[in-house]
Amino acid sequence: MTSRKAGLWDAQSWAVYKRLLGYTRRYWPVAVITVVGMAVEGGALAVFTQLLKPMIDQMFALKNAYYIFWMPIWIVAIFVVRALGTFASSYGISYIGRNVVQSIQQDVFASYLRLPAAFFGAEASGHQISRITYTSEQVASTATDAVKVTVTEGVTVLGMLYVMLINSAYLTLALVVMIPAITLIATVVSRRYRQISKRVQGMMGSITGTVEESVGAHREVRIYGGQAHEASRFDAITQRTRRLNLKIAATSATSSATIQTVAAFAMALLVYLGTRPQIIDSITPGVFFTVLTAMGGMLPSLKRLTGVQANIQRGLSAAEDLFDVIDMPPETDSGSRELDRTRGDLRFEGVRLVYPRNDHAALRGVDLHCAPGTVTALVGRSGSGKSSLVSLLPRFHAPTTGRIVLDDQDYQNYTLASLRRQIAWVGQSVVLFDDTVANNIAYGELAGASEAAIIAAAEAANAMEFIARMPQGIHTPIGQSGNMLSGGQRQRLAIARAILKNSPILVLDEATSALDTESERLIQQALQRLMKDRTTLVIAHRLSTVEHADQIAVMDQGRIVERGTHAELIALNGHYAALHRMQFHDQADQPPGAAATDPAAG
């Protein structure tokens, strides 16, 4: 039985396995008890088999009174001890397994919290979710069932082998038939499982992703009649998963069947060897049947041992996938300077940005200076690169070339955390958490803000008006992603969060686009007060909201094509003036001049 392991375990498997074992180190006392329990469980069967010899030779052949009295007691004793071993090993291994899974889940989740934005763009979220829900469960089954089977059945096989050897080394020769065959089967099976398991994991990610998408878009699916499309998409994926799982089942069934056949040959050889004329008289029936039973007793254990490859390989490739994510380099945080509070002097110098998965440049050389305490408005067509430009600020992406200078320092020199602390952000799509109004406003590092501060921020964001009408005021839960709120209400909570953060740099990307003119005007006033000591970048399609900005930069195809104040740009009579004319023409059916002199934000 020496060459068996070499075929099954390549260096990579060992590395993954060792690392998994590392997670169990803390639970070593439980592990010791568990392994002892497994050994007892496996060994007890061998001990029982060894009892067959006195049963046959002493009890029945010789009617030995000693054995006749003690045998029933021994049998019960053996199985009571075995039962204790079974309990210890089953519960112990589950205890360790569940703890390991929890630790791995925590590690994967922790790496999700620190991986760079590019990671989330590159992989479907379904895969990220199924890592926590499905893949880590596969690891659990390796750590529990597979280890238990390996140790318990391994001890059973060794115990039975020992019983065979002490009874008759000669008869044990019959096993020679089985060893190469079983080594071969185990090697082939384990290779195949490994390949298939990797693909099954991928499929689980796709299933999760598809369900997530269809459920999340349940309105669109119904309105656009996408049911048939979604159903067939889901069908295709589940069919592939079923096929892969059946391949695993076929491999496992084939290996079981083959082992049985091989075992039959071994038993036949045993009978042949035991009945040779020069041997038959030297072997008692007790010895012969003990060896035969021991060999038969190995069989289910061997079957389970080769079957356990399914679990181990599945678990290992699952663990490998999880470790890959855990090992991914976190966001690069090359900076070492702690930025206390920036003056807010912000300069973009020749900034180009090519997204990792996009070959065309989203930004093609942007030069822009935002002086401390000023408001810079970015306007321009959809897709011109406005959001891309501001998303460089918190270093979600680094400029491909060019640099961003904050307070006369390349902003890469600052630590990520201290840089991000300088920025309050209201994005184009508002993100809220399944929590109360107050906890959504005072989120993250803002947690612990006083109730008065939260209410003041909500008031400035013109949000108190609807929060006050909610059943529990600011302590009302708002449902998953704030689904109990209207679009404009969500936006106002996001603005309140930004106001509460009170950072020297404020980014408003279409922050008031979902608001009515009245609310927008009120918030604008609040922001005006707020913007005094900070550098603000405002992106807006509605030009009336940016007329009072200190400078307006017009973007087109990743470049700034015009820059100046509202009056300057109108006088220039270029892109901005054209946009302005169009909007005021659309809004009110009145001469453009009249609207321009009486802006709504007055």
Ligand SMILES: Nc1ncnc2c1ncn2[C@@H]1O[C@H](COP(=O)(O)OP(=O)(O)OP(=O)(O)O)[C@@H](O)[C@H]1O
């Ligand atoms: N995460 C991303 N990965 C790859 N390409 C992106 C990503 N985000 C934006 N882009 C591309 O960059 C270009 C600029 O997009 P951006 O979101 O900056 O436009 P925008 O000016 O904010 O438009 P809008 O007014 O519609 O919000 C687009 O062509 C878009 O395809």
Ligand SMILES: [Mg+2]
């Ligand atoms: Mg945008």
